[in-house]
Amino acid sequence: xxxxxxxxxxxDNKTPIYRQIYRLFTRLFARGIIKTGExxxxxxxxxxxxxxxxxxxxxxxxxxERDGLIHSKRGTGxxxxxxxxxxxxxxxxxxxxxxxxxxxxxxxxxxxxxxxxTELSKQIKLVKExxxxxxxxxx
Amino acid sequence: xxxxxxxxxxxDNKTPIYRQIYRLFTRLFARGIIKTGExxxxxxxxxxxxxxxxxxxxxxxxxxERDGLIHSKRGTGxxxxxxxxxxxxxxxxxxxxxxxxxxxxxxxxxxxxxxxxTELSKQIKLVKExxxxxxxxxx
DNA sequence: ATTAGTGTACTATTATACTAACACACTATT
DNA sequence: AATAGTGTGTTAGTATAATAGTACACTAAT
Numbered sequence: 001x002x003x004x005x006x007x008x009x010x011x012d013n014k015t016p017i018y019r020q021i022y023r024l025f026t027r028l029f030a031r032g033i034i035k036t037g038e039x040x041x042x043x044x045x046x047x048x049x050x051x052x053x054x055x056x057x058x059x060x061x062x063x064x065e066r067d068g069l070i071h072s073k074r075g076t077g078x079x080x081x082x083x084x085x086x087x088x089x090x091x092x093x094x095x096x097x098x099x100x101x102x103x104x105x106x107x108x109x110x111x112x113x114x115x116x117x118t119e120l121s122k123q124i125k126l127v128k129e130x131x132x133x134x135x136x137x138x139x
Numbered sequence: 140x141x142x143x144x145x146x147x148x149x150x151d152n153k154t155p156i157y158r159q160i161y162r163l164f165t166r167l168f169a170r171g172i173i174k175t176g177e178x179x180x181x182x183x184x185x186x187x188x189x190x191x192x193x194x195x196x197x198x199x200x201x202x203x204e205r206d207g208l209i210h211s212k213r214g215t216g217x218x219x220x221x222x223x224x225x226x227x228x229x230x231x232x233x234x235x236x237x238x239x240x241x242x243x244x245x246x247x248x249x250x251x252x253x254x255x256x257t258e259l260s261k262q263i264k265l266v267k268e269x270x271x272x273x274x275x276x277x278x
Numbered sequence: 279a280t281t282a283g284t285g286t287a288c289t290a291t292t293a294t295a296c297t298a299a300c301a302c303a304c305t306a307t308t
Numbered sequence: 309a310a311t312a313g314t315g316t317g318t319t320a321g322t323a324t325a326a327t328a329g330t331a332c333a334c335t336a337a338t
Contacts, residue, residue: 016325019153031249042284053327058286075284075334095248099262102241109234110170113263120259123238124252155295181314192297197316214304214314 017052018059025064029080030091037082040070156191157198164203168219169230176221179209 011017028034040046043061047054061078064070069086070078106116150159167173179185182200186193200217203209208225209217245255 014158015154018325027247031247043286044284055328056326059325061285072285073335074286076336077284091248095245095250095258096262098241098244098248099258102237102259103262103266105237106234108166108170109230109237111234113267116263117256117259119234119238120242120256123235123242124255127242128252157295182316183314194298195296198295200315211315212305213316215306216314 018056021060034080038080039077160199173219177219178216
């Protein structure tokens, strides 16, 4: 399996579970953690690991298939697309969406370009400090 | 009324409507468009303007009240809190959430700090170009 | 051939979101 | 006093999300 260990199964109740799991997989695709052509866990397997119903997992895979990211072989399993350019496509698309949503929200809150960059840099610094503390902890 | 003209009533189907409207109001509070102590439109009024059910609007106001942003006077209407510090509080909280969510998503996609800042700056430039074109159009 | 694991497809049930249409108590204005 | 506009509460119906359980056809390995 390999990548499934990192999966967590606590979902927020503000978004449909099947959508959260969908995003989970698109992230794995975007990061190249799942290779093109590679088999992904079966519906029943993932349902058990994520502690959701098999029908919910089926819906996730159905939508991923509808979007051309995976395809099924009846009786065998689901496989990530062989299209080599898909990883780049997914990554670029999702990053662009994230940036767009973020900018839209900050503009809606009345922030200007400079302030947005400032706030972001400030937060990045905090994350870095947090990482340093974690490293100290693990020694 | 004043601020209601900017309201749009097209909601995406991926998030509950009452939550989208909730966010709409928190943005107005954060930007200071609704002043402290000011009366906001009645449930029935807003339901008509946003073309949603009155029960949905009531839920929005109930949750805003639960979070201390507004309070009701029976038979009279709903009013934005008199707490002068609330505008700043809401603004800071929502901006922080936006930044956190954005960073989390970009990290999950495998982006590093420098790349994140680069992508953001790139997108900001595009927005600026778009604004310029709009200005030319309007002449 | 048998078996285990797979995708696929149903039915049924529960909870939530949303709409619809009321009824009632309160407030301000006339 | 009467009226219009308000918050509040209720009942009902529809659609979707999620769970639960079952059944069937296909594939690969034994």
